[in-house]
Amino acid sequence: MKDITYPIKGVNLPKTQNGWTKMNKLVSAAEELFSNVSFFETSVVDICKKAGTAVGTFYIYFDSKADIYRYVIETYKTHIRSMLNDSIKGLNSRYEKERAGIKCFVKYAVRNPQVYNVIWGSLAVDEDIFADYYESFASSYARALISSGEELKLSDVKTLSYALMGITNFLGLKAIFEKSTDDEIDTFIDQTVMPLIKNGMFK
Amino acid sequence: MKDITYPIKGVNLPKTQNGWTKMNKLVSAAEELFSNVSFFETSVVDICKKAGTAVGTFYIYFDSKADIYRYVIETYKTHIRSMLNDSIKGLNSRYEKERAGIKCFVKYAVRNPQVYNVIWGSLAVDEDIFADYYESFASSYARALISSGEELKLSDVKTLSYALMGITNFLGLKAIFEKSTDDEIDTFIDQTVMPLIKNGMFK
Numbered sequence: 001m002k003d004i005t006y007p008i009k010g011v012n013l014p015k016t017q018n019g020w021t022k023m024n025k026l027v028s029a030a031e032e033l034f035s036n037v038s039f040f041e042t043s044v045v046d047i048c049k050k051a052g053t054a055v056g057t058f059y060i061y062f063d064s065k066a067d068i069y070r071y072v073i074e075t076y077k078t079h080i081r082s083m084l085n086d087s088i089k090g091l092n093s094r095y096e097k098e099r100a101g102i103k104c105f106v107k108y109a110v111r112n113p114q115v116y117n118v119i120w121g122s123l124a125v126d127e128d129i130f131a132d133y134y135e136s137f138a139s140s141y142a143r144a145l146i147s148s149g150e151e152l153k154l155s156d157v158k159t160l161s162y163a164l165m166g167i168t169n170f171l172g173l174k175a176i177f178e179k180s181t182d183d184e185i186d187t188f189i190d191q192t193v194m195p196l197i198k199n200g201m202f203k
Numbered sequence: 204m205k206d207i208t209y210p211i212k213g214v215n216l217p218k219t220q221n222g223w224t225k226m227n228k229l230v231s232a233a234e235e236l237f238s239n240v241s242f243f244e245t246s247v248v249d250i251c252k253k254a255g256t257a258v259g260t261f262y263i264y265f266d267s268k269a270d271i272y273r274y275v276i277e278t279y280k281t282h283i284r285s286m287l288n289d290s291i292k293g294l295n296s297r298y299e300k301e302r303a304g305i306k307c308f309v310k311y312a313v314r315n316p317q318v319y320n321v322i323w324g325s326l327a328v329d330e331d332i333f334a335d336y337y338e339s340f341a342s343s344y345a346r347a348l349i350s351s352g353e354e355l356k357l358s359d360v361k362t363l364s365y366a367l368m369g370i371t372n373f374l375g376l377k378a379i380f381e382k383s384t385d386d387e388i389d390t391f392i393d394q395t396v397m398p399l400i401k402n403g404m405f406k
Contacts, residue, residue: 166372196363
């Protein structure tokens with residue numbers, strides 16, 4: 001996971017490399033506990049114990065358990081976006097970018113199923129975190145679709161973004177439930193998902 | 204919500220009308236607390252207090268808090284399916300049924316946003332409940348698509364089911380975030396979602 005360098009409410013970013021190391025230990029421990037145990041059944045003391053850190057250290061970086069949770073969600077968002085951006089590098093058509101992005105996310109989901117626990121679990125912790133996550137994702141998706149405007153049949157890019165996010169997220173679930181291999185994922189995306197998208201939204 | 208009449212593990216269904224009334228009070232109270240407070244921060248005592256019922260009464264019907272939770276999810280599943288079935292009554296083509304079903308769910312989501320908290324929240328409580336919910340939904344969706352086989356361009360109905368569930372669920376989120384009216388929902392479904400589906404999956 002990459003370090004986050006922009007300010008986040010309730011989070012005091014470290015100023016030294018040693019600080020980042022300590023903070024990242026806390027974040028990894030929190031991430032594991034939030035997805036395996038749950039936000040509500042995890043305490044700050046549990047996080048510190050798992051991270052091998054004193055409780056005082058926790059409060060150097062985070063004002064509360066909710067704040068480290070918000071930070072974990074933010075690291076997922078940053079990581080997923082940069083992974084998706086990497087997956088479409090060098091591709092020219094929006095169609096090819098969609099294909100690469102969907103495959104990338106579904107394969108990532110199979111290897112990191114806890115992504116759903118963490119992000120969808122935010123609904124129970126703070127609905128605003130959840131709404132921000134998808135609204136900001138949809139907005140940048142819509143901007144990407146607009147920039148490839150002449151390829152599209154349909155003009156309501158916001159609705160298209162939500163439809164595409166829905167397809168991608170639910171195919172991630174299917175792949176997790178069915179323990180799909182990368183080859184199986186490539187097959188159902190190439191043979192079913194992409195024809196649906198190609199004929200439905202591209203000229 | 205309709206009464207459930209099939210056996211569910213950990214749930215002892217009432218034998219009298221009076222019993223159903225008491226149990227349904229507990230279920231409504233639990234539903235409200237699980238979606239507004241969270242499963243983890245709600246106790247059996249909280250549920251009984253809200254329902255105005257003695258704690259002993261709770262244990263006549265449910266073996267544990269997890270069991271009333273599973274029952275709540277089951278009532279949602281039953282209710283959503285019967286609502287969707289009602290919405291497509293009298294329609295002949297699969298395309299028209301898809302359109303009616305998607306509109307029905309998205310409008311329901313705006314009026315009942317807690318449906319996401321309860322169903323997606325199950326991931327944090329018990330991943331099997333969550334997987335069962337969507338796998339059984341996808342299977343019956345796939346059967347419905349197969350039965351309208353000659354209308355379809357694409358043969359992998361399981362993948363199509365997940366894609367359609369994803370589209371529907373994420374457009375429900377969009378409508379909640381944007382506080383869409385019924386007219387606005389009809390518009391984005393008719394102008395964007397249905398052309399995507401029509402050209403993408405129907406001959």
